[in-house]
Amino acid sequence: MSYGINNDDDAGPYTGLRTASVSAQFKLASIRRQRELLPIFRHRQTLLYIIETSPVLILIGHTGSGKSTQLTQYLYEEGWTSESKAIACTQPRRVAATSVATRVAEEIGCQVGQVVGYSIRFEDMTSENTRIKYMTDGMLLRELLVDPLLSRYCVVMIDEAHERSIYTDILLCILKKVIRKRKDLRLIISSATLQAEEFANFFGPDTRIASIEGKMYPVDILYLAEPTEDYVEKTIQTIIDIHNEEPEGDILAFLTGRKEINTVVEAILDRSAPDRNNQARLLPLPLHAFLPQDQQNRIFDPAPEGARKVIISTNIAEASVTIDGIVYVIDCGYVKLRAYDPASKMESLIVSPVSKAAAIQRAGRAGRTKPGKCFRLYESQVAETILPDISVPEIQRTNLAGPILQLKSLGIENIAKLDMITPPPVELVANGLELLYSLGALDEYGKLTAGLGERMAELPLDPMLSKVLLTSSSFGCMGEVLTVAAMMSVENVFYLPEDNHTAAEMEHLKFTVDEGDHLTLYNVYQAFSIRGKRSSKWAHDKYLNYKALSRAGSVRNQLARYLDKLGAKVPSSTSLSTVDAETIRKCLVSGYFANAAKMQPDGSFKLVGSEKIVWAHPSSVMFSRSAEWVIYSELMELGEKTYMIGITKIERDWLLESAPDYYQVRRGRA
DNA sequence: GAGCACTGC
CATH class of the missing domain: 1.10.10 (Arc Repressor Mutant, subunit A)
Known part of the structure; x- marks a missing residue:
């Protein structure tokens, strides 16, 4: 069983099945009882009737209603899948797709991949027998490419649609067309209250809306009487006040980033040392995506006797990670959001006010196990007037x-x-x-080009990287580029612990090459596969993320399979490399030529084709090296500066060779 | 010169 399930719909942990005979029957009975206790159970017949009679159902299912796990089963039990058709249920996150599928497989009493399965990028756990299929929304969009009418499905449920992921938005647009052609297809859109009306308007008059209560305890919302100038300091004070004045229960505080989180963790450690009055201690725990898994898991451990857990977290605890036992939530009122400026073609991370929807979601985290309180570090009129209903949908800022x-x-x-x-x-x-x-x-008419464009669309990668991969055969370095692409597709390869920074950097230095980050990633993977024999101990000793490296291995295999399907000649293994580094770098330029920069005397870089000054990100090997010309894979504005992330040293001539048309008009400036 | 919210294909 996984804990901290990420689709927090379905309360009530119980041990897994797969034991034999008598005990299995007893557990099955208890599962049925649990299912019947969920709020959605009372609405089973009504919901089935609506689905039977109308093409689109907007389902407002509050936290803990059971919508994600139960509705699919009701439809299955009712025989919707009998003509070898399946039910699809999309989730915006991979963990949600896998954990909900695991839960439903247990409830039905099958192995994951049989009647119940899931499909996420680079991992397909389905079979011919699969009738209930959980998947990420992006995967359903990919399926549309090969099956434009989704003919293998009788019902499609888009879960968590209010989050408005870009794939959800595109899916809804296409599904609206599909249901006009497929009268037998049923669409269920699950949404929070704030978005339901908008979805209903979008789908038109045949749409029905239904609402199911959740299984939640009441949460008191408290506001500041006066605005605060420093929400980090206010967070610290509020934690201490809660600790001194409120009954027992763990605290969850939302902040915007790693730096703020560390500040608060340290302040709490300083100010709440165990005292002589037998006063309960505070146990502050940071939570953000950069922490390796084992440290993230520490937040699930119960606090030691007499201590109160305080989890200081980024947005990750808003929807991705669910922690039981939280009674107090502190909401700083801000969130870091990624924005994309089409004029400068640059991405930035900006601290912005939270949306009303996010604030509601944050508060809800206090009411999972008993009645709770949410302390909002802003005034009530801000909550009512200034905060937007929802954040700008991803499709408008990416x-x-x-x-x-x-x-x-x-x-x-x-x-x-x-x-x-x-x-x-x-x-x-x-x-x-x-x-x-x-x-x-x-082509110049905006049509997909026959060889390249069509094949690029098949690859589940950023188009620039797809281009590099598809060009690699002509450079004779497909094996190497497969490794680079796989390593670029996993996160946090290098582990930099807060307390042992320099030791880790010393280890990482051993893999570093002057040519830049992409070849350094290649080196790390080769070392892990050959010298490290793919062992977790080896990775751990080198301050490398074992999980990321193993995943890179599986991603590499999957990408090789994609290329094979597209008719490319994929080299058999990673073994001996015969190409030189220069070939790989030239191949990278074939996709990333538009992301070029030239170094300035002061160590900064000037973007080719504009006057914009950018810097090598401190995580890049190019931070402490020099290279006259470089390409980068990502540009990110953070605070005052704009940084390049993922940098490789190149020669100026390669840009002209790779993209003569693109650089012809800019040759003067380049 | 000094550091990335969170997802996803």
């Missing part, structure tokens, strides 16, 4: 090259004319089209 490529592959030519819930700004679309054209994926 690079659209990849999604556009997929839509083109679906035969949708005019992206601008799509019927979207909220259409993307035209500049974003123009931007994506321009990039795809320069990569050779689209």
